[in-house]
Every structure is written in structure tokens, then in C-alpha cells.
Amino acid sequence: MAASLKAHECWDVIVIGGGAAGLFAATVAAERGRRTLLLEKNQQLGVKILMSGGTRCNITHDCTWREIVDRFSPAARQFLKTAVASLTPQQVIDRIEAEGVLTKVESTGKVFPVSNRAIDVRDALQRRMQRAGTQVQLGCAVQSIHSASQSFVCRCLLTTASRAEESSGDEVEFRGRKLIITSGGQSYPGCGTTGDGYAWATTFGHTIQPLKPALTPLITETPWVRELRGVSVESCRLRLYKSMGQRPISEQTAALLCTHFGLSGPGPMNLSRLVPTVATAPRPSIEIDWSSDMSPEILAERFAEWRRAEGKRQVARATPLDVPNRLWNALCLQSGVAPETRWAELPKNTQQRLIQNIKRTRVELHGTMGYRKAEVTAGGVTLSEIDPHTMESRLVSGLFFAGEILDVDGPIGGYNFQAAFSTGALAGNHA
Numbered sequence: 001m002a003a004s005l006k007a008h009e010c011w012d013v014i015v016i017g018g019g020a021a022g023l024f025a026a027t028v029a030a031e032r033g034r035r036t037l038l039l040e041k042n043q044q045l046g047v048k049i050l051m052s053g054g055t056r057c058n059i060t061h062d063c064t065w066r067e068i069v070d071r072f073s074p075a076a077r078q079f080l081k082t083a084v085a086s087l088t089p090q091q092v093i094d095r096i097e098a099e100g101v102l103t104k105v106e107s108t109g110k111v112f113p114v115s116n117r118a119i120d121v122r123d124a125l126q127r128r129m130q131r132a133g134t135q136v137q138l139g140c141a142v143q144s145i146h147s148a149s150q151s152f153v154c155r156c157l158l159t160t161a162s163r164a165e166e167s168s169g170d171e172v173e174f175r176g177r178k179l180i181i182t183s184g185g186q187s188y189p190g191c192g193t194t195g196d197g198y199a200w201a202t203t204f205g206h207t208i209q210p211l212k213p214a215l216t217p218l219i220t221e222t223p224w225v226r227e228l229r230g231v232s233v234e235s236c237r238l239r240l241y242k243s244m245g246q247r248p249i250s251e252q253t254a255a256l257l258c259t260h261f262g263l264s265g266p267g268p269m270n271l272s273r274l275v276p277t278v279a280t281a282p283r284p285s286i287e288i289d290w291s292s293d294m295s296p297e298i299l300a301e302r303f304a305e306w307r308r309a310e311g312k313r314q315v316a317r318a319t320p321l322d323v324p325n326r327l328w329n330a331l332c333l334q335s336g337v338a339p340e341t342r343w344a345e346l347p348k349n350t351q352q353r354l355i356q357n358i359k360r361t362r363v364e365l366h367g368t369m370g371y372r373k374a375e376v377t378a379g380g381v382t383l384s385e386i387d388p389h390t391m392e393s394r395l396v397s398g399l400f401f402a403g404e405i406l407d408v409d410g411p412i413g414g415y416n417f418q419a420a421f422s423t424g425a426l427a428g429n430h431a
């Protein structure tokens with residue numbers, strides 16, 4: 001893909017990072033007739049797109065642009081308005097469909113390609129960018145950036161696919177009149193996202209809001225929860241507590257997946273930004289309501305019906321709830337229901353304990369899986385230092401930032417890609 005690039009020529013626009021934001025930035029800049037060069041550290045573009053949504057790519061959310069921005073923090077919400085209103089979820093879908101990749105909306109509101117193949121989305125974005133005339137240099141790790149005579153000089157290390165394993169490569173410099181930094185955050189560092197852009201932003205006088213892994217699974221050492229690995233529940237109400245016994249600091253109703261290390265899935269991951277990576281005593285805890293659509297009173301009525309209708313059946317073997325059998329078994333065990341107890345014989349106080357555990361399982365947390373498994377990095381380039389109408393730095397003319405490197409992070413559901421696409425396109429439009 002890399003044409004033979006002359007290191008001494010001056011590009012109109014250089015984009016650093018070929019992820020979601022960089023692909024949009026480089027496409028829009030080139031479509032405006034700007035001679036655009038995209039520098040990407042990896043040997044291929046859009047590595048995170050490829051692994052996103054369990055390799056299905058949750059492109060965006062089926063909602064209005066306002067509903068997208070409403071899911072971000074108040075500061076990010078204000079900041080993202082112009083960008084997301086200029087490139088709405090529907091416009092993202094239209095662009096991808098125009099490349100022949102049809103999309104579908106799932107019951108959760110998440111938008112995926114009909115093919116369930118993230119690679120189709122990545123290829124669609126790449127095709128349009130190539131048609132626009134963007135030049136791409138793969139295997140190009142930007143090492144440092146400095147400004148010189150009204151342009152930016154990127155000093156890079158070039159590695160070819162065959163030499164990617166080697167630590168050294170050829171050093172080369174690229175010069176551009178405008179620079180768009182879309183180098184992402186520092187989660188999943190194995191994908192090339194090692195937080196390089198934060199140091200460059202600092203060099204240009206920007207401040208970085210404290211960085212933290214977000215949308216990462218939670219760790220617990222509670223054995224019975226870990227033994228439930230593989231069990232998932234579509235909709236649980238989760239309340240996060242700073243330590244046992246206090247008032248909740250946040251809550252979520254979303255899907256949950258038990259794993260061999262703790263809790264994953266959208267609900268726990270959405271709460272993870274508030275949990276320390278390593279949690280020492282007094283530890284935070286999460287309270288799980290496994291049956292969020294039923295109050296304790298309705299549960300008690302349901303149990304009474306089962307006593308009458310299913311009295312001869314063993315409680316642990318016959319659940320009146322829409323939950324996996326393994327989970328029901330574990331809840332019975334935790335509540336002291338003896339294996340042979342039949343519904344007709346279930347003591348009142350044991351039933352009370354069972355209802356209590358269904359509605360309020362409290363699990364102590366030992367931390368999170370950190371950056372290694374975080375879908376995004378919270379924190380980043382301070383938003384007040386960036387013009388939200390252009391994505392240009394308020395400190396350095398001609399310097400733009402877009403995507404995850406900014407201090408914006410949203411919940412699971414396609415919100416993060418949408419923010420990256422929209423801010424990338426806006427930067428490309430003004431660079």
C-alpha cells in the first residue's frame with residue numbers, strides 16, 4: 001500500500017495512527033483535496049476494529065447523535081456535540097453500507113455488519129480512504145515530533161513485515177503542514193496502542209487528564225462466583241460500592257458474564273472505570289440483582305405458586321426464574337437450600353435468604369484486569385485545550401487531536417467508535 005514516499009516532501013496533512021479516528025481523518029482530508037499521509041505503526045490498519053465486538057465490530061448505536069453524546073460524561077458531552085452532529089450514527093452506517101457492507105441493529109441497539117465480520121468494516125473504511133488518495137505508510141512507528149518552519153516533522157522508525165520482529169529499523173522523517181494525532185490510548189498495548197501520543201501532546205504544552213483503564217473486566221476471589229465461569233445473564237442490575245456496606249457509587253442494568261477470574265460483560269465493564277486496578281482493603285464490592293425485573297414481593301408470589309404447582313420437585317433442580325441452571329444451583333447452595341429439599345418443604349426463612357441472594361448478591365472486588373483487557377483508556381488530552389468545532393489544538397496552530405487520545409470515553413455499545421469516527425472526520429475536515 002505504501003507508495004515510494006519521498007521523506008523530504010511536505011505533505012498537506014499527516015495523520016498518525018490508522019485506527020478508527022485516523023481512517024476517518026485521513027479519508028476526509030484527502031477527499032478535500034489535501035495531500036494526506038497516514039503513518040501506522042502496525043503492518044495493517046484498524047487492528048482494534050478487527051478485534052472489536054468479539055471480532056464482529058459494534059460499529060455504532062442505533063440512536064440519534066444527541067443520544068450518543070448523552071452517554072458520555074458532562075464535559076465530554078459538551079465537547080462532542082459538534083463532532084457527532086456533523087457525522088451522525090446514521091451517516092457512519094450510510095458510509096459503510098455505501099461500500100457494500102450491510103448493517104443490522106441487534107435488540108440491544110448495537111449496530112453490527114450483517115456478515116458479523118469486523119474485517120468487512122475495516123476493509124470498507126480502508127477502501128474509501130484509498131479511493132480518496134491517502135498515502136499510507138505501514139510499519140511506521142513515530143518516535144518523536146517537532147515543529148519547524150510552520151510545519152511538523154515526524155521522526156519515525158520503519159520496519160517491514162519481515163523485519164517487524166527486529167527491534168531496529170530504518171529511521172526516516174516526514175514533514176506535514178498540518179498534523180492530526182489519532183494514536184489512541186494505552187489499552188491493549190499489544191495492538192500498538194502504547195500511549196505514545198500523550199508524550200507528544202505534553203511536548204506541545206498540552207495537559208493530560210489522569211489515565212485509567214476503562215471497560216475492563218472485574219476481578220473477584222469469591223470462589224463460587226469464579227466457579228460459575230461461562231454463565232451469562234442478559235440483564236442484571238449491578239450496584240457498585242466503595243466498600244462493604246456503604247451507599248452505591250454507581251449502578252448499571254446490563255448483561256453480565258461470570259469468568260474464571262471474576263465478572264465481565266457490558267455491566268461490570270461499564271462500572272470498571274470506578275474500580276481501582278488493584279483494590280486493597282477496605283475493598284469495593286458489587287451487588288448483583290440477578291432478576292432485576294421482579295421485586296422481592298413478586299418473587300415471593302412466584303415462589304408461592306411453585307410451592308402449589310411444583311411442590312414435589314426439588315428446589316435446586318427446578319428454577320422459577322429465567323436464569324441458567326448452574327446459577328440457580330449456586331444461589332440455592334449459598335442460601336442453605338439442602339439439595340433434597342422440595343418446593344413444598346422450603347422453610348420460610350430459607351426462602352427469604354434465597355430471595356435476598358437473588359436480589360442482592362454482594363461480591364467483594366480485588367481490582368480489574370487493567371489496561372491489558374481494557375477496551376478504552378479513560379483520561380487523556382484535556383478537552384478545554386482543544387477547539388470542539390475543529391479538533392484543533394488551542395495551543396498550537398495546525399495541530400489536531402481526535403479519538404481515544406482525547407479525554408473522552410463512553411460505555412459499551414458502539415459509543416466509542418462513534419466518538420472516534422466523528423472527531424476524526426471533524427479533524428480531517430479542518431486540517
Ligand SMILES: Cc1cc2nc3c(=O)[nH]c(=O)nc-3n(C[C@H](O)[C@H](O)[C@H](O)COP(=O)(O)OP(=O)(O)OC[C@H]3O[C@@H](n4cnc5c(N)ncnc54)[C@H](O)[C@@H]3O)c2cc1C
Nearest residue numbers: 017019020021041052053058142184192403404414416417
Ligand atoms: C478488544 C476491544 C474491543 C472493542 N470493541 C469495541 C466495539 O465493538 N465498539 C466500540 O465502539 N468500541 C470498541 N472498542 C473501543 C475502540 O476500539 C476504541 O474506542 C477505538 O479504536 C479508538 O479509536 P482511535 O482511532 O482513537 O484509536 P485506535 O483504534 O486504538 O488507533 C490508534 C492507532 O494508532 C497507532 N499508533 C499508536 N502509536 C503510534 C505511533 N507511535 N506511530 C504510529 N502509529 C501509532 C496504533 O497502532 C493504532 O492503530 C474496543 C476496544 C477493544 C480493545
